[in-house]
Amino acid sequence: MTDPWLPVAHRVVRRVEETADTATLRLRPVHDPLPPFRPGQFAMLYAHGVGEVPISVSAIPGSGDLVHTVRAVGAVSRALHGAEPGTVLGARGPFGTTWEPHGTEDLLVVAGGIGLAPLRPVLRHALAHRDRYRRVVLVVGARTPADLCYRDEFDRWAAELEVVTTVDHGAPGWTGRVGFVTEPLAVLPLDAPHTTALLCGPEPMMRFSARTLITRGVPPDRIQVSLERNMQCGTGRCGHCQLGPLLLCRDGPVVAYPVAEELFAVKEL
Ligand SMILES: Cc1cc2nc3c(=O)[nH]c(=O)nc-3n(C[C@H](O)[C@H](O)[C@H](O)COP(=O)(O)OP(=O)(O)OC[C@H]3O[C@@H](n4cnc5c(N)ncnc54)[C@H](O)[C@@H]3O)c2cc1C
Numbered sequence: 309m310t311d312p313w314l315p316v317a318h319r320v321v322r323r324v325e326e327t328a329d330t331a332t333l334r335l336r337p338v339h340d341p342l343p344p345f346r347p348g349q350f351a352m353l354y355a356h357g358v359g360e361v362p363i364s365v366s367a368i369p370g371s372g373d374l375v376h377t378v379r380a381v382g383a384v385s386r387a388l389h390g391a392e393p394g395t396v397l398g399a400r401g402p403f404g405t406t407w408e409p410h411g412t413e414d415l416l417v418v419a420g421g422i423g424l425a426p427l428r429p430v431l432r433h434a435l436a437h438r439d440r441y442r443r444v445v446l447v448v449g450a451r452t453p454a455d456l457c458y459r460d461e462f463d464r465w466a467a468e469l470e471v472v473t474t475v476d477h478g479a480p481g482w483t484g485r486v487g488f489v490t491e492p493l494a495v496l497p498l499d500a501p502h503t504t505a506l507l508c509g510p511e512p513m514m515r516f517s518a519r520t521l522i523t524r525g526v527p528p529d530r531i532q533v534s535l536e537r538n539m540q541c542g543t544g545r546c547g548h549c550q551l552g553p554l555l556l557c558r559d560g561p562v563v564a565y566p567v568a569e570e571l572f573a574v575k576e577l
């Protein structure tokens with residue numbers, strides 16, 4: 309059995325630049341693979357000599373490889389983001405709870421910025437099992453058009469799902485929506501009682517999106533959000549990720565909205 313405390317060596321075999329500060333890495337185990345990951349779960353990725361941070365899986369190829377999309381915001385994420393093919397990184401996991409999209413009815417995926425990364429496995433799964441859902445809608449927001457990840461997949465998503473894209477600030481040539489994701493959510497046709505909504509992005513975006521959906525009639529317990537706090541052990545031992553009564557590495561990151569609602573205001577320890 310894999311020791312959850314021991315980083316397992318993985319080699320970067322592919323690196324795709326998504327935006328100016330975001331890249332998707334495909335990591336191949338140097339020896340044995342980690343146990344399989346499920347959508348919503350994360351790995352602790354270790355850049356040698358720099359440090360370790362939690363990063364969600366952004367695809368599940370099923371071959372033992374790991375796929376992660378990393379936005380460079382600080383020392384560790386910058387080192388991971390810049391890791392070229394051939395670089396060996398450490399990975400521990402899988403950790404955390406999973407998205408529960410409840411097939412057969414309507415699925416609404418709402419993503420802001422890098423929040424699309426943890427939801428991409430859900431979209432890919434929904435595409436592969438399209439018959440399990442009546443309707444699948446993706447509402448995605450980014451700061452600018454240049455900050456949209458997975459541009460090469462958008463055409464396929466748009467062909468088989470309903471996709472609404474909005475940016476905070478337009479740019480020359482952008483003919484799409486400008487504004488926050490809450491605006492399309494307020495008017496989107498919905499069979500609200502039969503909709504499951506999965507939300508990932510900055511906390512204010514998730515809070516306002518959830519409130520909009522609840523006003524529209526989506527049952528709160530059919531809304532799931534992904535919460536982020538600093539993490540160290542990933543295994544429920546160190547307490548770094550405590551948020552109210554939850555240890556987010558174990559009880560999250562994906563939680564039902566009624567659980568998240570009262571915790572949104574709690575600062576990290
Ligand atoms: C469960 C989980 C899954 C995650 N999945 C992804 C992912 O798929 N892709 C990805 O790019 N990032 C993801 N993150 C965020 C990532 O872990 C942080 O960006 C990283 O820890 C920052 O560490 P650093 O040393 O690079 O920067 P730091 O030096 O620690 O921080 C630099 C700046 O970023 C801010 N920051 C730090 N952590 C976060 C955070 N969690 N959210 C927002 N701002 C933060 C700090 O306040 C600071 O301003 C995830 C976080 C969690 C908890």
Ligand code: FES
Nearest residue numbers: 540542546547557
């Ligand atoms: S990261 Fe240590 S308890 Fe969650």
